[in-house]
Amino acid sequence: MTHLDPTGVRAKMQFLYHLAQMHLQAARSQAALLELEKAYACCPDPALNxxxxxxxxxxxxxxxxxISCLLGLSREAIAAKQYEPAERWLSQLFDYPPLTTESLFLLGSYFYERGFGEAAETYFEQVLAADPIHAEAMRMLGDTFYFLRNDNVRALPxxxxxxxxxxxxxxxxxxxGHLHYYLTGDIQMSLKDFERALEIQPDFKTANDNLMMGLLKDDSLNQAGIFERACTTMTRFLNHSEYGKLRPMVYVVDRDPERRLHIGYLSSNLFSHPTFYYLYPMLKAHQLTEIDVSCYSSSPNQDHVVKNYVSQLPGINFVHGLNETQLADKIRADRIDILVDASGFEANNRTMALLARPAPIQVSYMAYINTYGLPPGVVDYILTASDLVEPHEQAWYRERFFHxxxxxxxxxxxxxxxxxxxxPALKRGYVTFGVFNQLAKITDQTLQAWAEILSQVPESRLMLCRDKLDWPAVERRLVQAGMPLSQVQVETFAYSxxxxxxLQLDTFHYSGMTINLDSLSMGVPVLTWPQVNLTGRMGGHINRVLGLEVFNANSREDYCQKxxxxxxxxxxxxxxxxxxxQRLADSPLSDPDAFAKGLEAAYRQMWRNFCRA
Structure with missing residues (x-):
């Protein structure tokens, strides 16, 4: 009789392997791991001869x-945030070389989960070295650069x-879409990305919000075009999302036109965000002897501005944890008479709560300076100024103008x-034009005008100040516009x-606002060309209020000549x-008391209109 397994090693290995399979079928992964480890130890490494x-x-x-068992146990532990056993099982993978791409991917995913970007990057790059078309590793490497390494330029490719x-x-x-928007300024590519996201998932709110924000930067759209796109975009989104099921609340209102009013401000930007620097002085200046004020912050941010300023606001409510229905219920329970939405489609907004009509009067202000495109009657007014809109443009808004x-x-x-x-020109002997706006605001038409200016003043420089940009992509745009690159310098942004x-050169179609006011605060005037839409006129409005109309051009040619x-x-x-x-300090732009008084008068007039209706 011939013994095929004289030492019994094969039989033992097979027995332990089958025992492990039985444990796995019964969902006893740790027991299976012990049997597999014993089975593996029965046969030494053949490299030792x-x-x-x-x-x-x-x-x-x-x-x-x-390896499969270790990967399964590790995934379960990571998902349950049980990091100590996860680390133990992950480290055991190195005992069974070589590491598979699946093992490398999980190691990268673990370090990504724990927030260690450098380690995550290392393992995802090893996966891609072994398998260049590993799509998930490519995505996770992008996420690592974007979310952990703060390197948007490397995330984009x-x-x-x-x-x-x-x-x-x-x-x-x-x-x-977000990266094309901020890193290259290619607004058309950005809009296509957001549209593609919505084709895949029509109720994807973040993509819809980003698309709405991006439409305002599309210089192929006039105000009528923005209105049409905004309305069709919002209609499509509401038809596919749960928000479309929100219906106006029914409640009884005391229609006394002169009674004390309760004003509510809803914003996702009550932190170190540009909108805060407009809202805060106004909110602090409200005469609480005349009105009551409640503020609803939907931002999760807890930075120094929140701790030192926002937390001191009258009637502050931090509502990030509430969904739109819960927020609408709270606003209604607080008996808000006029609700002012200062979020628009910014991150963490709760604008869709307006569909539930939690207040008798609902107003849009500041964050999204255009029509919301929501169904008629959801937003009653948009706060503007007389030189920001023309009377005939009311046809392209579902909100009524209030100046x-x-x-x-x-x-x-x-x-x-x-x-x-x-x-600086007095020392250098040449002028430096500054550009501090977002790349997405810099249209091709704007670049061509700047190229013409530089060609007429060959000793001048154009200083482009942005924290991060995809320089090869931006360089291509500059070259296509005819920009002499020898006259262009790129700087990271700082107030210094x-x-x-x-002289700051303002952008066409969508002019600067906060950037312009910061520039003026540092003594630098802003040359602007007011356009045929609200967002393109803000720079001109600021200059007019300050008596700086000399820096407002009336055409492209006038802009270049100035x-x-x-x-x-x-x-x-x-x-x-x-x-x-000093001019800015002495202007109405720096007088919150007078502004708040005028704003309260506007609210009173809105309320009287409502009571008469």
């Missing part, structure tokens, strides 16, 4: 089962590669301004960079620079 090499196929089968491999991930298309003068007040309460510097700038003239007359810029900060 010991043991029966005929056992190697069985040994490899057991190794594969071991990862996401672009991912969608080439796998074209059905709405979240990645949404992130791509303020000025449109806003502004104060960076948490910022101490540096002294205004001497005009205003000291290097003689830039060239100021570049050749630096002494004029120097004179404006010396008085600019």
């Amino acid at each position: 010991i043991g029966d090499k005929s056992l190697m196929p069985l040994r490899e089968l057991i190794r594969t089962a071991l 990862c996401y672009e590669a991912f969608v080439r491999l796998y074209q059905s991930n709405q979240s990645v298309y949404n992130l791509l 303020l003068e000025p449109y806003c007040v502004y104060a960076r309460n948490d910022h101490e301004w540096e002294p205004v510097s001497e005009l 960079k205003y000291h290097l700038c003689d 830039a060239v003239w100021f570049a050749r007359h630096p002494q004029v810029l120097a004179e404006y620079r010396l008085t600019m900060r």
Whole structure:
């Protein structure tokens, strides 16, 4: 009789392997792991030239089962946030070399989950070295750069590669839209990305919000076009989402036109966000002897602005944890008479709560300076100024215009301004034009105008100040516009960079607002060309309020001619620079008490209109 297994090793290995399979079928993974470890130990590593090499196929089968078991246990532990056992099982993977791409991917995922970007990057790159078309590793590497490494420029090609491999991930298309928006300024590509995300998931609110924000930067749309796109975009979204089922509340209202009013402000930007610097001085200036005020912050941020300023606001409510229905119920229970939405479609907004009509009068202000595109009757008014809209443009808004003068007040309460510097052109002998706006606001038409200005003033420089940008993509846009790159310098943003700038060039179609006011605070005037839509007129409105109409152009040609003239007359810029900060301080833009009084009068008139209806 021939003994096929004289030592009994094969039989033992098979027995332990089958025992492990039985444990796995009964969902006893840890028990299975113990049996597999014993089975694997029965056969030494053949590299040591010991043991029966005929056992190697069985040994490899057991190794594969071991790795699968360790991966399964690790995934379960990571999902349950049980990191200590997860680390133990992950470390055991190294006992059964070589590491598989699946093992490397899970190691990267673990470090991503724990927030260790450098380690996550290392393992995802190892996966891609072994398998260049591993779509999920490409996506996770992009997420690592974007969320953990704060490196949007390196994230962009990862996401672009991912969608080439796998074209059905709405979240990645949404992130791509965001990156194209901020890193390259390619607004058309950005809008296509958001549209693609919504094709895959029509009720994807974040993508819909981003699309609505992006529409305002599309210079192929006039105000009529923005209105049409906004309405069709919102109608499509509401038809596919649960928000479309929200219906107006029914309640009894005391229609006394002169009674004390309760004003509610809803905002997702009550933290270190530009909108805060408009809302805060206004809210602090409200005369609480005349009205009651409640504030609803839907932001999860808890930065120094929240702790030092927002927490001190009258009637502050932190409502990030409430959904739209719960928030509407709270606003209604608080008996708000006029609800002012200062979120629009910014991140963490609760604008859809307005569909439940929690207040008799609902108003749009500040964050989204255009029509919401929501069904008629949801938002009653949009606060504007007389030079921001024309009477005939009311046809392109579902909200009625209510004018303020000025449109806003502004104060960076948490910022101490540096002294205004001497005009740099007087020392350098040439003028430096500054650009501080988002890349998405810089249209091709704007770039072409800037290229023309630089060609007429060849000794001048254009300083582009952005924290992060995809320079190769931006460079292509500059070259296509005819921009002389030798006259362009790129700087990371800091307030001190205003000291290097003689004149800021505003963007067309969507002008600056906060950037313009910051520039003026640092003594730098802003050359602007008011456009044929509300968002394109804000720079001109600010200049008019300050008596700086000389910096408002009436055409593209006038814009270029003014830039060239100021570049050749630096002494004029120097004179404006010396008085600019005081001019701003003495203006209505810096008088929150007067502004709040005018705003309260506007609310009273809205209420009287409501009571008469």
